[in-house]
Amino acid sequence: MAKVIVDVVLKDEILDPQGDAISRALPRMGFTFSPTSVRQGKSFIITLDHEPGSDELSEIEKAAATLLSNPVIESFSIRVEN
Amino acid sequence: MAKVIVDVVLKDEILDPQGDAISRALPRMGFTFSPTSVRQGKSFIITLDHEPGSDELSEIEKAAATLLSNPVIESFSIRVEN
Numbered sequence: 001m002a003k004v005i006v007d008v009v010l011k012d013e014i015l016d017p018q019g020d021a022i023s024r025a026l027p028r029m030g031f032t033f034s035p036t037s038v039r040q041g042k043s044f045i046i047t048l049d050h051e052p053g054s055d056e057l058s059e060i061e062k063a064a065a066t067l068l069s070n071p072v073i074e075s076f077s078i079r080v081e082n
Numbered sequence: 083m084a085k086v087i088v089d090v091v092l093k094d095e096i097l098d099p100q101g102d103a104i105s106r107a108l109p110r111m112g113f114t115f116s117p118t119s120v121r122q123g124k125s126f127i128i129t130l131d132h133e134p135g136s137d138e139l140s141e142i143e144k145a146a147a148t149l150l151s152n153p154v155i156e157s158f159s160i161r162v163e164n
Contacts, residue, residue: 031145033138036129043123056115
């Protein structure tokens with residue numbers, strides 16, 4: 001069994017009001033760490049019943065670029081966990 | 083500079099209609115890989131201007147449990163990227 005995880009994040013130049021809201025909420029809630037920025041992303045956990053081959057990984061990459069992310073405002077990365 | 087990434091996923095026993103919809107869309111869109119399941123999660127990318135100490139990491143863990151996730155239906159994990 002393997003998990004292929006597609007992490008989708010907003011591109012750096014795209015504003016992220018939800019991330020900013022979290023950043024502002026932290027001190028108000030008593031947290032003392034002060035991040036440079038907080039950004040929110042999405043992830044898609046694709047579970048396969050076998051190790052993905054390179055063909056499958058390139059299919060998943062195509063799905064990530066067309067179905068799971070919006071290439072205009074988002075970028076994605078793919079990692080495999082066993 | 084370091085990035086602390088909080089990955090939030092729905093607990094296994096919680097239904098994920100959006101993940102199911104993606105799973106069903108894949109063959110319809112011509113993709114040939116067939117996952118056992120697709121689950122959607124959220125991620126929060128916390129950028130710090132320094133390496134986080136253990137105190138800071140435990141603060142971030144507290145924030146993940148109270149602000150960034152709903153412990154009733156979600157679980158989270160934390161990873162650090164340099």
